[in-house]
Amino acid sequence: xxxxxRSRPDVEPEVSVExxxxxxxxxxxxxxxxxxxxxxxSALASLKSGYxxxxxxxxxxxxxxxxxxxxxxxxxxxxxxxxxxxRLSGASxxxxxxxxxxxxxxxxxxxxxxxxxxxxxxxxxxxxxxxKPQSPMSVGAWVLVGFSGGATAANVGGWIADNTxxxxxxxxxxxxxxxxxxxFGLPLATYTGVLIGATVIPAWNRNISLxxxxxxxxxxxxxxxxxELMGHRSPALQTLGMGAALTETxxxxxxxxxxxxxxxxxxxxxxxxxxxxxxxxSGPIPLALRAISLFxxxxxxxxxxxxAAVSSVVGSAxxxxxxxxxxxxxxxxxxxx
Amino acid sequence: xxxxxxxxxxxxxxxxxxxxxVACKEWNGVAADDxxxxxxxxDNTLSLGARTWRHVKxxxxxxxxxxxxxxxxxxxxxxxxxxxxxCETAGCLEACxxxxxxxxxxxxxxxxxxxxxxxxxxxVNCPFGVVEKDEEDGRAFKCTFCYDRQKAGLKPAxxxxxxxxxxxxxxLDDLRDRAQxxxxxxxxxxxxxxxxYDPVDSxxxxxxxxxxxxxxxxxxxxxxNPEVPTAYLRAGWTSAAIAAGAMLAGxxxxxxxxxxxxx
Numbered sequence: 001x002x003x004x005x006r007s008r009p010d011v012e013p014e015v016s017v018e019x020x021x022x023x024x025x026x027x028x029x030x031x032x033x034x035x036x037x038x039x040x041x042s043a044l045a046s047l048k049s050g051y052x053x054x055x056x057x058x059x060x061x062x063x064x065x066x067x068x069x070x071x072x073x074x075x076x077x078x079x080x081x082x083x084x085x086x087r088l089s090g091a092s093x094x095x096x097x098x099x100x101x102x103x104x105x106x107x108x109x110x111x112x113x114x115x116x117x118x119x120x121x122x123x124x125x126x127x128x129x130x131x132k133p134q135s136p137m138s139v140g141a142w143v144l145v146g147f148s149g150g151a152t153a154a155n156v157g158g159w160i161a162d163n164t165x166x167x168x169x170x171x172x173x174x175x176x177x178x179x180x181x182x183x184f185g186l187p188l189a190t191y192t193g194v195l196i197g198a199t200v201i202p203a204w205n206r207n208i209s210l211x212x213x214x215x216x217x218x219x220x221x222x223x224x225x226x227x228e229l230m231g232h233r234s235p236a237l238q239t240l241g242m243g244a245a246l247t248e249t250x251x252x253x254x255x256x257x258x259x260x261x262x263x264x265x266x267x268x269x270x271x272x273x274x275x276x277x278x279x280x281x282s283g284p285i286p287l288a289l290r291a292i293s294l295f296x297x298x299x300x301x302x303x304x305x306x307x308a309a310v311s312s313v314v315g316s317a318x319x320x321x322x323x324x325x326x327x328x329x330x331x332x333x334x335x336x337x
Numbered sequence: 338x339x340x341x342x343x344x345x346x347x348x349x350x351x352x353x354x355x356x357x358x359v360a361c362k363e364w365n366g367v368a369a370d371d372x373x374x375x376x377x378x379x380d381n382t383l384s385l386g387a388r389t390w391r392h393v394k395x396x397x398x399x400x401x402x403x404x405x406x407x408x409x410x411x412x413x414x415x416x417x418x419x420x421x422x423x424c425e426t427a428g429c430l431e432a433c434x435x436x437x438x439x440x441x442x443x444x445x446x447x448x449x450x451x452x453x454x455x456x457x458x459x460x461v462n463c464p465f466g467v468v469e470k471d472e473e474d475g476r477a478f479k480c481t482f483c484y485d486r487q488k489a490g491l492k493p494a495x496x497x498x499x500x501x502x503x504x505x506x507x508x509l510d511d512l513r514d515r516a517q518x519x520x521x522x523x524x525x526x527x528x529x530x531x532x533x534y535d536p537v538d539s540x541x542x543x544x545x546x547x548x549x550x551x552x553x554x555x556x557x558x559x560x561x562n563p564e565v566p567t568a569y570l571r572a573g574w575t576s577a578a579i580a581a582g583a584m585l586a587g588x589x590x591x592x593x594x595x596x597x598x599x600x
Contacts, residue, residue: 047398047413050555050556051394054377054383054384055466056558058386058460058463058467061469061470078584081588088592091592118475126435126452126454127435129452130435132436134570135432135433135458137432137433138435141434187577189581190581193573194573195458197569197572197573198569199458199566200461200463201461209576215580216581220584220588237591240588334466336555336558336559
């Protein structure tokens with residue numbers, strides 16, 4: 001305004017203090033109003049891509065506990081399977097014991113994580129009001145309960161057998177626990193893939209056929225890795241680790257090669273890189289390390305297997321977090337198609 | 338024989354007064370939204386959610402010189418009150434693990450807040466992005482279709498308060514007929530770009546809240562083909578069964594192959 005040429009009146013009017021004050025306040029209000037306008041929406045946002053490019057779907061409401069639960073539950077479920085099969089095949093009792101312990105620890109930690117996400121314990125119990133086969137969430141809650149029962153029986157039974165005179169009955173409890181943990185461990189390690197696949201989130205939904213196998217391999221790799229980190233060097237674990245890493249490599253390649261635009265969040269941006277980092281740590285790296293370790297001897301082979309184990313465990317955890325994160329991005333980018 | 342209650346929201350009659358939003362909050366005791374200044378036309382609510390069960394969309398395009406009024410080629414300036422669709426096959430209802438979501442005698446989808454445990458699975462199973470978890474409360478919320486008012490033989494609060502009868506409440510089949518007649522009437526007046534949103538051909542199998550909107554339905558974030566994720570369960574569980582079988586077989590081969598080596 002000050003640049004405008006001003007015609008000078010004969011008599012300079014007096015400017016009152018109130019007027020100056022008012023002008024100052026107006027300038028302030030104008031400046032504040034300008035600041036309120038988001039820089040990128042100087043004009044109305046486009047209506048060409050949905051309603052002002054706002055998401056059509058809601059983002060998942062899950063907190064950090066859920067991806068962690070996917071990791072813990074997956075590793076625990078696979079450990080339950082390994083414990084039962086290892087015992088059946090007459091593998092070392094220490095290996096069987098440690099696999100049972102991982103399963104048990106996971107079966108305690110999993111409900112705690114779920115309760116923490118829900119807010120209070122009674123809310124977890126509400127999951128057990130009904131059994132709804134058409135809801136993977138309901139199926140999963142019951143699978144977890146069944147698995148926890150089995151894993152608890154296997155561990156508590158073992159403890160009673162070792163420390164009290166009731167060994168006979170306790171061994172029976174332990175053996176049944178192993179079987180129950182095996183039967184529920186298999187769905188526990190796989191159902192989370194169905195859980196997120198059977199949703200409206202495009203990046204998850206398009207991969208519903210891939211996800212259960214992907215998560216099963218991830219859980220198996222984590223379980224094998226944890227057992228190896230506990231010092232076990234069974235060739236069976238090496239074989240399982242190789243199989244899981246090979247599967248994860250194939251999964252990673254399948255995601256990378258998918259031409260579906262709905263899987264973009266799995267390939268681009270921070271969520272894409274998270275998927276990639278998790279994938280490489282779960283697939284090619286442990287696969288290569290394990291392969292080299294087969295042709296190495298002594299401490300070198302030992303070291304390589306340990307690295308492969310760490311890589312698989314970390315990769316599995318990152319993979320779960322990455323998939324949940326990609327779901328958020330996918331929901332945020334959802335438009336009516 | 339139960340009746341199928343339904344909404345017909347005719348956006349050609351909507352004046353954007355937001356009385357429906359207010360009446361809904363008043364009747365249902367829904368907390369206020371955070372005040373945000375979106376800059377997107379007159380819409381500061383932006384979407385349906387845990388605390389917004391009716392939401393007026395303001396579809397305002399950038400004006401072009403010489404095109405105005407009811408010219409379909411002109412930039413749009415439409416209002417449309419959105420609401421939970423109360424799907425014939427509802428994703429949220431299928432997904433709910435606690436049985437909190439139920440189908441009422443009015444064929445609406447009702448979320449029982451005393452049963453909901455806030456697992457959030459309905460949120461990722463709604464193809465319309467309606468139901469949402471209230472972060473403060475920890476449970477999910479959505480439109481109740483004024484179940485309490487319907488029980489007492491009253492119209493839902495939003496339909497009752499709507500000053501232009503843009504929100505009409507009634508029997509689904511009646512409202513479908515009424516929507517057809519309205520489209521014909523609008524066409525007769527030269528408004529040819531109005532259409533009915535009622536996705537009966539999708540696997541949602543139709544909704545109990547249908548809409549008349551002008552212009553491209555996508556401008557209103559209405560998906561042409563909403564999908565109930567339950568349709569993918571067979572593929573998912575088949576894959577899970579194969580994966581579980583492979584895992585068991587692999588473990589057996591690995592351990593029995595290593596047979597009795599006690600390593």
